[in-house]
Amino acid sequence: MTENLTHRQKMLTFAGVLLAMFLGSLDQTIVSTALPRIAADLHGLDRFTWVATAYLVASTALVPLYGKLADTYSRRKIEIGAVSIFLVGSMLCGLAGEFGPLPLLGDGMNQLVVFRAVQGFGGAGLFAMAFIIIADLFPPAERGRYQGYTGAVFGTSSVLGPFLGGFLTDQGSDLIPGVAGWRLVFYVNLPLGLLALWFILTQMPALRPAGKPRPIDYLAALLLLTGLVPLVVALQLNRAEYGWTSPVTLGLFAVAVASLTLFVRRSLRHDNPILDFGLFRNHVFRTANAALFLLGGAFLGIIIFEPLFMVNVLGVSATRAGVSLIPLSMGVVLGSLLAGQMVSRFGHYKRWMLGGLVVLLGGLSLLATMPVTVSYRQVLGYLLLCGIGLGPTMPLYTLAIQNAIEPQLMGQATSASQFFRQIGGAITASVLGAILTFTLTHSLPATGAPAPPVVAVSEGPVVPGPGAAQVSPALKAAFSQAISRVYLFNIFLVAGGLLMTLFVPELPLRKSNDSAPPVPAE
Known part of the structure; x- marks a missing residue:
């Protein structure tokens, strides 16, 4: 083309x-x-x-x-x-x-x-x-x-x-x-x-x-939308108003499950599906998307909950908490550019994916063990390390998938990688918000202060709190413990992503868009 x-x-x-x-x-x-x-x-x-x-x-x-x-x-x-x-x-x-x-x-x-x-x-x-x-x-x-x-x-x-x-x-x-x-x-x-x-x-x-x-199956597209929309909405609901077992939440999940089940059944029988489920027989597609699902959640977990630690534990202003994410972003830029250049020069992508995840695990381990006395600059260093580790995940998993897929399915395969990253982030943000709220609820009875509800959304968490200047030592300790647990969960996510990445085959990178994938799909 x-x-x-x-x-x-x-x-x-x-x-x-x-x-x-x-x-x-x-x-x-x-x-x-x-x-x-x-x-x-x-x-x-x-x-x-x-x-x-x-x-x-x-x-x-x-x-x-x-x-x-x-x-x-x-x-x-x-x-x-x-x-x-x-x-x-x-x-x-x-x-x-x-x-x-x-x-x-x-x-x-x-x-x-x-x-x-x-x-x-x-x-x-x-x-x-x-x-x-x-x-x-x-x-x-x-x-x-x-x-x-x-x-x-x-x-x-x-x-x-x-x-x-x-x-x-x-x-x-x-x-x-x-x-x-x-x-x-x-x-x-x-x-x-x-x-x-x-x-x-x-x-x-x-x-x-x-x-x-060929004509698009618009009925399948409608089923997909009526499945994904209630699913994401249910995950983003304020748990203080709509708990996991509330009729609204359960009703949304029921609609999502029913619609997505019908979507899968129709797609398997249609000769021109919205998403060709034959892609999942490809070992690279299957394992790389599983890793992206887990890593999308880990990334969102860092950017949502780190400012909460800054404000409620270190007592910095909201502005300084926002500024603290700059090293994370700069690390992503550095890691992404370096990995992309090295892969194009030497042709091996898996070692950079694995290396980035090892660096990310190191950064998350430091975040998960931060004491209340940690300094602002130390946290910035930990975030820079996490960003460098996250950088290779941006381009390389998609590259591995594209390299293993037939050209006529490139759009579906590529969009699937973006989708699994995003839906993984949405699901994980909701789970991490529940972990934070649960830990705070059980850490604060002695102080008499209620745990602030958390609404995890794509643009950051909404935590109605007392404000940095009014946070008591007990509340600081409670937030420190809660956010440590959030990062501990993130470590398990990245470890799962690392495990899935170990099973991603290292295929020779094609030198032409028109050539067939290096190995046939399973």
Whole structure:
């Protein structure tokens, strides 16, 4: 599909795809610092966690569908559609509440929740399509260095997002008089997105899959959505209001199980399924995705719960707690770029995957054994170590999967790797939140202070607490113990990911996109 492209055309297409991915990645962090102001302005404090949850649900549930669309239609059209939906959603989010209550949508906060879901529908494609298009542009033997840049983009956006969100929220009304600063958090996507669209429209080739397009099984797509949406919503519910055994939670899980069961049965019988379950017979696909499921949860566990330790144990401000994640992000950038370059140069990916996980285990072990007296700088060093270990997981598992899969299934296989990483994070965040709350509940009876409920969402945890300056020594000790247990659970996740990675076959990297996988699927 790309034999006649010049290096310049490939690089310009690559730049447009990375810019689009940067938008989606930035949006996961930039909104978090604006949420308190948004909730105050729109009078929706009781619903502000749903601003994050709506995006998470939509961006997770749509990933498999984007993979199938990419295997059926022009990658260029799908990418244009994803960026366009994301930009429309961004504009609507910025306008939420400007015109008062709207029919069907209600007040401004309800509008924002719905419009964030629209953003998520586009955001799902920004991530999935980035890896699919990079696979089209470069053969596996060269792809590592370019996929390494995706980790760098993710790490950079993780640093810039909170700062940019806070700056625009606090200073935006001075920059554009009459416009609430938090609205610029969404409007900032528009110029960047339009620039990405220009690159894609003017420089990106069609990248059509081989063969004639076959009709998509839209009933299966509907079953998939009606299974994944209630599943992710059930995992993100506030356990203080909806416990694991509440009728709402159990009802959502029941709908999810029923719909996903019907989806699997239909997919196994259909001649053109949304997800070809024959992929699971491939040993690389099966073991690498199992590892990604576990590692996606470990990554989210670090970024969600580390700021809680900073605020409630070390007593630093929320701003300094946010700044403390910079070494983690910089470590991800360094680890991702280094691993990608080394794999492209020497051709061995498994040793870098295993080496990164060993480094990550070391960093997590230090986090899990932090005493109450640990210093701020020590924690920064531990986070840098974790980031370096996490870096290779961004590009290399996807590369291993793509290298082992037939070209006609590239979209489905690639999107599956993104999906398992995201759904693993959603499930693990919910479990880790339950561990934290359970430990606090059983550690605090003597103090008479109730354990704060935790709502784990993609943009960070919501922990209504007493504030850093008012945390008692007993509460500090309780939080230290609880977060140590969270990181201990994370160690088991990474150890499981390491075990699965040991079973990932090391296959020679193909030097052409048109060649068959090195070994046939099992």
